[in-house]
Amino acid sequence: MSVVSKGLEGIVAAETRLGEVKGAEGVLFYCGYDINELVKLTYEEVVYLLYYNKLPNQTELDKLTTALRAERELPQGVIDYLKAAPKDAKPIDVMRTAVSMLGSYDLKRHDIDVSENLATAIRLTSQIGVIAAYFHRSRQGLELPAVRKDLSEAAHFLYLMNGEVPSKEAERTLDIAYILHAEHGFNASTFTARVVASTLSDMYSAISAAIGALKGPLHGGANEGVIHMLQEIGSLEAVDAWVADALAQKKKIMGIGHRVYKVLDPRAPHLREMAIKLTEQLGEAKWIQMSERIAQIMREQKGLNANVDFYSATVYYSLDIPTDLFTPIFAIARMSGWTAHVLEQWSENRLFRPLSEYVGKPYGQKVVPIEQR
Known part of the structure; x- marks a missing residue:
């Protein structure tokens, strides 16, 4: 017998190794680690944990950090869009469109190549902060600083925003905020990403959809x-x-x-x-x-x-971050979690196709000619 649950409350839609939210107890785990333990780490270590299901040793962390920093450059076409976008546009809308544009520059067969999918996940996690900072600079009429490869994800975002390297206190504050927002089970945006991914669409489409879901005031907004x-x-x-x-x-x-x-x-x-x-x-x-x-x-x-x-x-x-960038920062932090979920979805894919319960007019309605309506 079918079960009706508005908002899918209480329904288990799939299994995941990534996050566990124990609402009654007020506990959050990423890959088995309590969030109170994870805040002792750096965001990059948490990204590694989400992608590889284990904490990295120094060599593994250095390799991921190098990969993230190597992918910060945006295609010129995306930069041109960020400069041309309306100055009064919502940054989260610009971010969603820019991510979608990135898919136009990546023509590899992500649906069949696991390594390429992971590379795309790393690229998106690296580039999403650059998108937000560049649009903010552009709408103020400021020049866009060249990306750097010697700063952490949190420090690099603040550097691009302000044009100067942040204090260690500011960097660590944003770093912890990134960790706390990286993953949260099957929330609305993550589930949206997984639904799109389940159709075997590409990662850019799944993430664009996730950003659209995050925008809502009942979620990231x-x-x-x-x-x-x-x-x-x-x-x-x-x-x-x-x-x-x-x-x-x-x-x-x-x-x-x-x-x-x-x-x-x-x-x-x-x-x-x-x-x-x-x-x-x-x-x-x-x-x-x-x-x-x-x-x-x-x-x-x-x-x-x-x-x-x-x-x-x-x-x-x-931290002197404009209010309309709060939700984009949520997206920056959650990008690692979203992409990890997309990778997990594809590892044992099953198309999401829930049932619905019809509550409309009785069956058997007859069509009345238009002149008699």
Whole structure:
């Protein structure tokens, strides 16, 4: 007998070795490693773990790092597009289109060659940050710095954004944010990528679709909503009244609650700690103070906890990253997870084709001639 589950809640669609989200316990694993262990690593080590199902030794890490850094150059046609795209376009839209364009420059048979698919995954993980930074520079009328091969993924993105090598503190902060966002089971964007991949379409199509899914405010777009919310509230003193009014109107409080986690999102404490440290350094404590008060109210009144978006917004804002780049940064971090899932999908592929339950008009409707309708 068929089971109807809106949003596929509770339905197991496939097996995966990559990520495990234990919502009732508030635990997240990548390839068997607790997220609290993984934040001790670098993002590049986590990328290796997702692709190869083991942590690298130094030689293996150096090889992957070299491969990532070697693939940062974008085709000139993609650079021309980033320069020509409307300056007021949403960066996530430009990113989606640029990734799709990259597929036009890669004509190899990815559907039959495992090594080529892995090379494409590495290339996308390397290039996605360059796309975001170059568009941001271009819309400001600034020159595009040449890519470098001596910086980590996090440091390189900040370098391209600002034209200068970031501090070790800023690099490590973004590096940890990348780790925390790299993988999260069959979330909407990852599942979208796997559905497209299951048709044996190419990786660029699967990732373009994933970016489209991530854009939504119920998924990756939520972190932008957090800052907009804080800016609307304006001050710590206004928090209580604003939240009370929002709850009375049944408005969604951005960054609070999670579809899977029934307790605290295990990623949130790490981002909270970084947000507190950054705001202390910048002398702009009101954002984290407002966030903490909102989290307290929602926990006490609704039994809901802050999720990863709630504090990542403050972290990115404190790094002087424009709000409309928050979701693209999510995509940069998640690229390794998305591509790892596409590779896994292809390793033992089965086309996704769920059933649906018809609830329309009774069967047997008769067509009435148009002049009688």
